[in-house]
Amino acid sequence: YEAIETAGVGNSQYSGKVDLSTTASGSGFELTDGDRGGHKTYDLGQGESGTGDLVTDDDDTWGDGTGNDRQTAAVDAHYGAAKTWDFYKSALGRDGIAGDGKAAYSRVHYGDAYVNAFWDDSCFCMTYGDGADNKSALTGLDVAGHEMSHGLTAATANLDYAGESGGLNEATSDIFGTSVEFFADNATDVGDYLIGEKIDINGDGTPLRYMDQPSKDGGSADYWDSSVGDQDVHYSSGVANHFFYLLAEGSGAKTINGVDYDSPTSDGSTVTGIGRDKAVQIWYKALSEYMTSTTDYAAARVATEKAATDLYGADSAELASVSAAWAGVNVK
Numbered sequence: 001y002e003a004i005e006t007a008g009v010g011n012s013q014y015s016g017k018v019d020l021s022t023t024a025s026g027s028g029f030e031l032t033d034g035d036r037g038g039h040k041t042y043d044l045g046q047g048e049s050g051t052g053d054l055v056t057d058d059d060d061t062w063g064d065g066t067g068n069d070r071q072t073a074a075v076d077a078h079y080g081a082a083k084t085w086d087f088y089k090s091a092l093g094r095d096g097i098a099g100d101g102k103a104a105y106s107r108v109h110y111g112d113a114y115v116n117a118f119w120d121d122s123c124f125c126m127t128y129g130d131g132a133d134n135k136s137a138l139t140g141l142d143v144a145g146h147e148m149s150h151g152l153t154a155a156t157a158n159l160d161y162a163g164e165s166g167g168l169n170e171a172t173s174d175i176f177g178t179s180v181e182f183f184a185d186n187a188t189d190v191g192d193y194l195i196g197e198k199i200d201i202n203g204d205g206t207p208l209r210y211m212d213q214p215s216k217d218g219g220s221a222d223y224w225d226s227s228v229g230d231q232d233v234h235y236s237s238g239v240a241n242h243f244f245y246l247l248a249e250g251s252g253a254k255t256i257n258g259v260d261y262d263s264p265t266s267d268g269s270t271v272t273g274i275g276r277d278k279a280v281q282i283w284y285k286a287l288s289e290y291m292t293s294t295t296d297y298a299a300a301r302v303a304t305e306k307a308a309t310d311l312y313g314a315d316s317a318e319l320a321s322v323s324a325a326w327a328g329v330n331v332k
């Protein structure tokens with residue numbers, strides 16, 4: 001028996017009609033991605049442990065695009081993992097989460113009315129709840145990129161998930177999650193600097209987080225202050241999310257893919273954006289070469305300045321923007 005890679009079609013809930021890498025199995029097909037280390041997607045059937053069942057199908061056309069159908073959450077999860085894998089490879093030159101070509105796996109339909117998604121390093125897997133109505137799985141593309149990137153952080157800087165390093169850990173997942181969304185160039189889920197805008201867990205159409213002005217969510221920090229490390233890591237992440245937005249896009253008002261942003265600095269200074277691609281390179285090099293488990297905001301500034309110097313030079317406009325963006329979020 002030899003696994004045969006096949007090209008499936010998925011009707012996703014959040015990203016429209018998508019291509020899926022699947023594998024022929026017996027008389028049917030399974031969600032095993034032979035193009036990306038063999039990444040598998042499982043249905044937990046509302047359970048909370050183990051793997052449940054590998055998701056299978058008779059005709060290689062998956063899901064109906066709604067939360068009423070059990071396959072649909074698996075479609076979004078499988079697609080999100082594939083796009084994240086491809087982003088790592090093409091933008092970061094990285095072969096999978098740990099850089100060794102090995103796949104993780106995804107689990108959908110976790111628990112009953114569970115409103116979260118998470119990465120777990122001990123299983124090297126990511127898991128998605130079904131949302132409050134059990135029909136709104138938390139499988140949006142930026143969420144998948146976010147959760148998988150917790151694995152990337154664990155395999156690199158391994159930032160402690162508390163205090164300022166915890167905020168940096170969370171922000172790294174938002175930075176790469178958003179980068180995956182832009183990279184995927186999906187017509188239904190277009191790239192933005194909003195996190196979780198598709199899954200609607202607030203129930204009013206607002207996203208979970210905003211990178212241009214993190215405080216728009218009602219809790220996140222726009223700027224560093226000495227108490228930011230006391231906040232929940234999903235709020236202290238705001239400082240680095242805001243840094244990344246400023247570095248990529250610059251300060252002030254801007255419309256990207258139809259979304260209006262407004263990103264003020266703490267002191268009214270102007271930051272000139274260097275573009276998302278360069279900002280991602282700088283963040284990844286800082287994360288993988290200069291940050292450690294205890295890196296705080298001051299040390300993150302140093303790490304990204306070193307990375308920008310390595311990549312673009314000590315006299316570069318890119319380095320100047322890194323310094324200006326940190327100053328703009330009050331990391332001096």
Ligand code: ASN
Pocket residue numbers: 116117118119146147150170
């Ligand atoms: N969705 C959350 C996260 O990835 C889950 C958590 O806070 N543990 O950060």
Ligand code: ZN
Pocket residue numbers: 146147150170173
């Ligand atoms: Zn997270």
Ligand code: CA
Pocket residue numbers: 142178181191192193194195196197
């Ligand atoms: Ca988004």
